Amino acid sequence: MVLGSLYAYLGVAIAVLFSGFGSAYGVGLAGKVSAGVITEDPKKFGQTLILTALPGTQGIYGFVIGMLMVFKFAPVAGPIPLEAGLRFLLAGIPVGIVGLFSAILQGKVAAAGIGIVAKRPEESAKGIVYAGLVETYSILAFIISFFLYSAITL
Amino acid sequence: MAIVPMKHIELYGLARHKSSFLSELQRLGLVELVEPCEEEISSGPEEELRTRLERIEEKLSEIKRGLAILEQFAPQRPNFIEQFAGMKTVLTWEEQQNYLAETAKFEELITELFRSETEHTRVEQERAQIERKISDLLPWAGLDLPLHAWKGSTNIQILLGSIEGNPSILFEALDSQELPYSYQELGIYENRSYLIFFCLRKSGAEELLRSKGFFVAAPEIPEGTVREHFDSLVKRKEALDEELEAIKNKITSLAEQRPMFQTFYDYWYNLKLQVEASRQLLMGKEVFALVGWVEAEKAERVGEVLEAMGLPHYIQFRDPEKDEEIPILLKNNKIATPFETLVESFSYPKQDEVDPSPAIVPFFFLCFGMALGDAGYGIVLAIICSVLLWKMTMKPNGRKMAGLMLASGLGAVFVGLMTSSIFGFSPYKGIFNVVESPKILLVVSLGLGLIQLYVGTMIAAWINIREGRWADAIWKQGFWLLFLTGILLTVGAPQVGLEEYSLYIKYGTLISAVLLVLGNTRGKKGFISKLVAIPGGLLNIYDSVGFFSDVLSYSRLMALGLSGGVMASIINMFVEMTWGIPVIGWLFSIVIFLFGHALNMGLNVLGAYVHSSRLQYLEFFNTFFEGGGKPFTPLKLENIKIFLEKEREV
Numbered sequence: 113m114v115l116g117s118l119y120a121y122l123g124v125a126i127a128v129l130f131s132g133f134g135s136a137y138g139v140g141l142a143g144k145v146s147a148g149v150i151t152e153d154p155k156k157f158g159q160t161l162i163l164t165a166l167p168g169t170q171g172i173y174g175f176v177i178g179m180l181m182v183f184k185f186a187p188v189a190g191p192i193p194l195e196a197g198l199r200f201l202l203a204g205i206p207v208g209i210v211g212l213f214s215a216i217l218q219g220k221v222a223a224a225g226i227g228i229v230a231k232r233p234e235e236s237a238k239g240i241v242y243a244g245l246v247e248t249y250s251i252l253a254f255i256i257s258f259f260l261y262s263a264i265t266l
Numbered sequence: 267m268a269i270v271p272m273k274h275i276e277l278y279g280l281a282r283h284k285s286s287f288l289s290e291l292q293r294l295g296l297v298e299l300v301e302p303c304e305e306e307i308s309s310g311p312e313e314e315l316r317t318r319l320e321r322i323e324e325k326l327s328e329i330k331r332g333l334a335i336l337e338q339f340a341p342q343r344p345n346f347i348e349q350f351a352g353m354k355t356v357l358t359w360e361e362q363q364n365y366l367a368e369t370a371k372f373e374e375l376i377t378e379l380f381r382s383e384t385e386h387t388r389v390e391q392e393r394a395q396i397e398r399k400i401s402d403l404l405p406w407a408g409l410d411l412p413l414h415a416w417k418g419s420t421n422i423q424i425l426l427g428s429i430e431g432n433p434s435i436l437f438e439a440l441d442s443q444e445l446p447y448s449y450q451e452l453g454i455y456e457n458r459s460y461l462i463f464f465c466l467r468k469s470g471a472e473e474l475l476r477s478k479g480f481f482v483a484a485p486e487i488p489e490g491t492v493r494e495h496f497d498s499l500v501k502r503k504e505a506l507d508e509e510l511e512a513i514k515n516k517i518t519s520l521a522e523q524r525p526m527f528q529t530f531y532d533y534w535y536n537l538k539l540q541v542e543a544s545r546q547l548l549m550g551k552e553v554f555a556l557v558g559w560v561e562a563e564k565a566e567r568v569g570e571v572l573e574a575m576g577l578p579h580y581i582q583f584r585d586p587e588k589d590e591e592i593p594i595l596l597k598n599n600k601i602a603t604p605f606e607t608l609v610e611s612f613s614y615p616k617q618d619e620v621d622p623s624p625a626i627v628p629f630f631f632l633c634f635g636m637a638l639g640d641a642g643y644g645i646v647l648a649i650i651c652s653v654l655l656w657k658m659t660m661k662p663n664g665r666k667m668a669g670l671m672l673a674s675g676l677g678a679v680f681v682g683l684m685t686s687s688i689f690g691f692s693p694y695k696g697i698f699n700v701v702e703s704p705k706i707l708l709v710v711s712l713g714l715g716l717i718q719l720y721v722g723t724m725i726a727a728w729i730n731i732r733e734g735r736w737a738d739a740i741w742k743q744g745f746w747l748l749f750l751t752g753i754l755l756t757v758g759a760p761q762v763g764l765e766e767y768s769l770y771i772k773y774g775t776l777i778s779a780v781l782l783v784l785g786n787t788r789g790k791k792g793f794i795s796k797l798v799a800i801p802g803g804l805l806n807i808y809d810s811v812g813f814f815s816d817v818l819s820y821s822r823l824m825a826l827g828l829s830g831g832v833m834a835s836i837i838n839m840f841v842e843m844t845w846g847i848p849v850i851g852w853l854f855s856i857v858i859f860l861f862g863h864a865l866n867m868g869l870n871v872l873g874a875y876v877h878s879s880r881l882q883y884l885e886f887f888n889t890f891f892e893g894g895g896k897p898f899t900p901l902k903l904e905n906i907k908i909f910l911e912k913e914r915e916v
Contacts, residue, residue, distance in 0.1 A: 155344065162872060165868070165869060166872065166876070168869060169829075169869060172829060172869065173829055176829045176832045176836075179832065179836055237611035237879075241876065241879060241880055241883065243876075244877060244879075247873075247876070247877075248819070248822065248880075251821075251822045251825045251826070251877075252821075252822075252825075254825050255821055255824065262704070
C-alpha cells in the first residue's frame with residue numbers, strides 16, 4: 113500500500129527536518145554572538161568556534177536516524193506495509209522534536225557561554241559544559257529513536 | 267601525591283629592603299602572599315605606592331601604544347594553530363636578559379617609533395590636502411591660459427566657470443541678446459560643464475550668464491597655467507607617497523624589534539605585580555612583615571635563597587593550623603597530571619578532600635574512547651596533540667590540555683581497535699561491531715558507569731576511613747553498596763544464572779535496606795529522636811533511584827559512539843559511490859573522505875570531550891567530591907607577551 117511508504121518518508125522527514133532546523137537556529141544564534149566577540153578580539157576564534165559548533169549535533173543525530181531509516185527501507189522491493197510505515201514515522205518523532213527544542217535552547221546557552229569567553233576566557237570550559245548539559249535530552253531522544261527504529265522489521 | 271602540603275611563612279625584614287625581598291620572591295615564584303586582615307592594615311606609604319603604580323601604568327600604556335602601532339604597520343599573522351592557542355613570542359632566557367640590559371636603546375626605539383608615527387600622520391594629512399586640491403583642479407586641466415591673462419584686457423573680460431548640465435542654453439541666451447562672445451569648452455566633470463567665455467566688458471554678458479546658471483569660479487593657482495600647477499601638485503604627492511613609504515618601511519623595520527617591546531612590557535607588568543604585592547605587607551616604621559604560604563617541600567629552598575641575599579631578616583615556617591584555609595596546588599604523576607585540568611576547571615578540592623585527578627584517569631580515558639569510538643580519529647587526535655606538545659611552547663595549562671587530548675585520543679584508539687573501527691571501516695572482526703550491535707555498546711556503557719559510580723562510593727568510604735570515621739564508612743557507603751548490589755542481583759540474577767540463590771539475594775537486599783535506614787538513626791539520642799530519624803533513612807533508599815539514573819546517564823556514550831560510527835560509514839558509502847565515477851572519481855572520493863571525516867571527527871571530539879567531562883563532574887564527583895578550594899597563586903614572574911623557551915630553574 114502506498115500509504116505505508118508515505119508514512120515512512122514522513123518519518124525520515126520529521127527526524128531530519130526538525131532537528132536540522134533546531135541546529136541551524138542554535139548555531140546561527142551562537143555564531144552571531146561569536147562574530148560580535150571576534151570584532152573585539154580576533155584571537156578568540158578557536159574558543160568561540162567550539163561553542164558555536166555545539167548546537168550542531170542535534171542535526172547530526174536527526175540525520176543519522178533519517179539515513180538509517182532510508183537504508184532500511186530503500187532496498188526493500190515493493191511498497192512498505194502500513195504498520196511499518198507508521199513505525200518509521202513514530203521513530204522519527206523523538207529525535208526530531210526534542211532535537212528542535214534542545215538545539216535552540218543549547219544555542220542560547222552557548223551564546224551566553226560565548227560571553228564567558230569574551231569576559232573571562234580562562235573559565236570558558238565551564239560555558240562549554242553548561243551548553244553540553246542541554247544536549248543530554250536530545251541524546252536520550254536519539255537513543256529512543258534508534259531503538260524504535262531497530263525494532264522495525266520489514 | 268595529590269594535594270601538595272603547604273607551610274605557613276612569616277618573613278620580617280627592614281622596611282627599606284622591602285623591594286629587594288619582593289623581587290626575589292617574585293623571581294622564585296614559590297610564595298603566595300596573604301592579604302592582611304582589615305584591622306592589621308597600616309596606613310603605610312600608600313601615597314608613594316600610588317605614584318609608583320601610576321608611573322608603571324603610564325609606561326605600560328606607552329609600550330602598549332607602541333605595540334599597537336607596530337601591529338598597525340606590520341601586523342602579525344597567526345597561523346591556524348595560533349588562532350586557537352594565541353600568539354606568543356618565544357625567547358631564550360639569554361635573549362630576554364640581553365633585551366632588558368638595553369634600556370637606553372629601548373627608550374630610543376620607542377621615541378623613534380612615536381616620532382615616526384606622528385610624522386606619518388602629518389604626511390598623510392598633507393597628502394590628503396593635496397589630493398583634494400588635485401581633484402579641485404582636475405576639471406580645469408585643459409585650460410592653457412596662464413594666470414596673469416585671466417584678468418583680461420581693457421575691453422575683453424574673461425569669465426571662468428561651470429554650469430550644471432548642457433551649456434547650450436548659455437550660447438542661446440547670448441545669441442538672442444546678440445552679444446559678441448567667444449568661448450572654449452574645457453570638458454565635463456561630474457555632470458558640470460566647465461567653460462571659459464571671452465566677452466566685451468560692460469556688455470552685460472556676465473550678468474546674463476550668471477542669471478542662466480553659469481557659476482563663475484576660477485581655480486586657485488599661485489601662478490602660471492593650471493597644467494603647470496597641476497603637475498607640481500602631482501609631483502609633490504609622489505614625493506609624499508615616497509616619504510610615506512619610507513616611514514612605513516622604517517616602522518616595519520622597527521617591528522623587527524617587537525620582541526624587545528614585548529619583553530619590556532612583561533618587565534613593567536611584573537614590576538606592577540611586585541608593587542601591588544607590597545600592599546599585602548604589614549608595614550611598621552622600620553620593619554615590614556610578610557605572611558603567606560609556600561609548598562612544604564620548597565620551604566627550605568625559599569629560606570636558603572633569602573639567606574643568600576645577605577640582608578638582615580627573620581623567617582619562620584609552621585604547619586597550617588587545623589581549620590586554617592590553605593591554598594590548593596595539585597601535583598600528580600606524569601600520567602595523571604593532564605587530567606588535573608578537568609578537576610581545575612570544575613573546582614579545586616578543599617584541603618581535607620582528596621584530589622580526584624588520579625581516579626578520573628582510567629574512566630575519562632574509556633569514556634572518551636567509547637564516545638569517539640574510532641581508532642582512526644583517535645590516532646589523528648593523538649598525533650596532533652603530540653606535535654603540539656613537541657613543537658609548541660605552551661603554558662602549563664595548555665600542556666595539560668594537550669596531554670589530556672593525547673591520552674583521550676589513545677583511549678579512542680584502544681576502543682576503536684577493540685571494536686574494529688578505523689575511519690568508519692571495519693577491516694577485521696572486532697569484539698563486537700558498534701553499528702551492527704549497539705545494544706552491546708549500551709550495556710558496556712552502562713557497565714562502565716556502574717563501575718565508575720561504585721569506585722566513587724568506595725573512594726567516599728576510603729576518605730571516611732582515612733579520617734578515622736570507620737562507622738560512617740560501614741553504615742553509609744558499605745551498606746549502600748550492598749543494597750545497590752542486592753538490587754542489581756535481584757533484577758539480573760536470572761540473566762547470569764543465579765536463580766537458585768534469588769531468595770538469599772532478596773533477603774540480603776532487604777536486610778541491607780533496613781540497615782541503611784537504621785544507619786540514619788546513629789548518633790541520635792533517645793528513642794523518640796531515633797524514631798523521627800527513620801523517615802529520613804527511608805530517603806536513603808530513595809537515593810537508589812538517583813544512583814541508577816546516574817548510571818543511565820552513561821548511555822550517552824553509546825549514543826555518541828553510535829552516531830559517530832554511523833556518520834563515518836555514511837561518509838565511506840559516499841566515498842565508494844564516487845569512486846566508481848570514471849576518470850575523476852578518485853579525486854572526488856578523496857576530497858569527500860578527507861573533508862567528511864575531518865568534520866565528523868571535529869564534532870565527535872567536541873561531543874566526546876564535553877560529555878565525558880560532564881560524566882565526571884555530575885555523575886562521578888557527586889559520589890565523593892565537592893570542591894571549593896582556593897587555588898595556589900604565588901607571586902611570580904608572569905609571561906604576558908613573551909614566552910621563555912625554557913623556564914629557568916630557580
